[in-house]
Amino acid sequence: MFSKTCEYAIRAMIFIAQKSKTGRKVGIKEIANAIDAPEYFIAKILQELGRKGLVQSLKGPTGGFYLEKEPSKCSLADIVKAIDGDNLFNGCGLGLKNCSEIRPCPIHNEFKIVRDEIHNMLKNARIGEFSKQLENNSIFLTRK
Amino acid sequence: MFSKTCEYAIRAMIFIAQKSKTGRKVGIKEIANAIDAPEYFIAKILQELGRKGLVQSLKGPTGGFYLEKEPSKCSLADIVKAIDGDNLFNGCGLGLKNCSEIRPCPIHNEFKIVRDEIHNMLKNARIGEFSKQLENNSIFLTRK
DNA sequence: TTAATAGAAGACAAACCCATCCTTTATTAT
DNA sequence: ATAATAAAGGATGGGTTTGTCTTCTATTAA
Numbered sequence: 154m155f156s157k158t159c160e161y162a163i164r165a166m167i168f169i170a171q172k173s174k175t176g177r178k179v180g181i182k183e184i185a186n187a188i189d190a191p192e193y194f195i196a197k198i199l200q201e202l203g204r205k206g207l208v209q210s211l212k213g214p215t216g217g218f219y220l221e222k223e224p225s226k227c228s229l230a231d232i233v234k235a236i237d238g239d240n241l242f243n244g245c246g247l248g249l250k251n252c253s254e255i256r257p258c259p260i261h262n263e264f265k266i267v268r269d270e271i272h273n274m275l276k277n278a279r280i281g282e283f284s285k286q287l288e289n290n291s292i293f294l295t296r297k
Numbered sequence: 298m299f300s301k302t303c304e305y306a307i308r309a310m311i312f313i314a315q316k317s318k319t320g321r322k323v324g325i326k327e328i329a330n331a332i333d334a335p336e337y338f339i340a341k342i343l344q345e346l347g348r349k350g351l352v353q354s355l356k357g358p359t360g361g362f363y364l365e366k367e368p369s370k371c372s373l374a375d376i377v378k379a380i381d382g383d384n385l386f387n388g389c390g391l392g393l394k395n396c397s398e399i400r401p402c403p404i405h406n407e408f409k410i411v412r413d414e415i416h417n418m419l420k421n422a423r424i425g426e427f428s429k430q431l432e433n434n435s436i437f438l439t440r441k
Numbered sequence: 442t443t444a445a446t447a448g449a450a451g452a453c454a455a456a457c458c459c460a461t462c463c464t465t466t467a468t469t470a471t
Numbered sequence: 472a473t474a475a476t477a478a479a480g481g482a483t484g485g486g487t488t489t490g491t492c493t494t495c496t497a498t499t500a501a
Contacts, residue, residue, distance in 0.1 A: 154385060158459075160392035167403055180478085193462070194460050196478075196479090210478060212466070212468050215468085216468065246298060247307055247438075248304035250441060252437075258438070260422055263422065264418070271411050292401055293396075293402060294393075294403070296395060301490095302489075324447065324448085341449095344450080347448090354449090356447055356497040357446055357499050357500095358445070360448065361448080
């Protein structure tokens with residue numbers, strides 16, 4: 154469904170959103186540890202998310218990643234779009250470039266329905282909405 | 298959503314199902330041409346589908362690919378499972394190995410809903426059901 | 442039986458994704 | 472000011488996916 158990069162990105166952003174609520178910045182090592190992801194790799198991913206304006210960062214001691222916008226402003230769909238592009242939300246299920254209403258592939262209509270549901274689900278999921286559950290340990294970001 | 302390999306596989310199977318209705322076998326070149334896919338590549342893919350028992354073939358003159366089972370027996374879900382595996386139908390949206398009801402990721406429940414809808418959509422789509430529309434030119438398998 | 446045909450199988454190449462390392466730059470605490 | 476800290480940026484390697492080519496094997500038509 155999502156690329157590995159994108160999965161890490163979503164997990165990292167949810168974690169940063171939680172920590173950012175207290176005004177605290179989080180370093181790459183802490184993030185990598187918390188979401189059980191390769192350190193150097195999420196460093197790269199967060200660089201990219203930073204360039205896209207989805208996350209902010211500060212260098213030096215006490216530096217790290219944080220969110221300047223309300224975490225409620227950023228949806229999982231925003232992250233997916235930034236990393237994997239919007240092919241998942243707009244593309245043809247069978248990979249046909251010119252698939253459209255007037256030139257549909259065999260599963261065009263059925264696929265569009267589920268595609269839109271995925272899109273809505275991700276648009277409605279805001280990175281800030283999981284903080285309490287994370288603290289409760291009722292949801293998790295690690296592999297194991 | 299699906300791998301390129303899987304997209305080609307679905308398109309090829311739908312095409313073979315259509316041609317197979319007349320009892321005719323179709324060659325790789327004809328398939329590659331009809332679904333606008335790289336010839337050598339779908340050859341490989343069809344080999345794999347053959348090993349999995351989803352398609353039959355015969356070598357030599359008048360040989361080619363065909364379906365011995367009713368095309369209505371084979372669903373798109375069968376093809377996806379054969380090529381991409383069933384991670385799409387069972388896996389965690391955020392790539393967590395141990396994500397489950399009792400240890401859910403943040404989007405576990407919402408994701409499961411759309412995942413199941415995709416699965417049902419693909420289970421209900423049989424490769425044989427598109428033949429008439431293909432002949433009508435009301436649906437298409439080529440990129441352009 | 443022979444020649445032509447067409448898929449099977451194996452090897453190989455290019456592109457992309459995933460992951461790691463190293464140097465540079467910015468910031469802070471002292 | 473200086474040293475320590477932490478992210479940014481560039482380079483690089485491994486693995487998988489995608490795509491191609493060549494040889495082998497099975498089948499058919501003549």
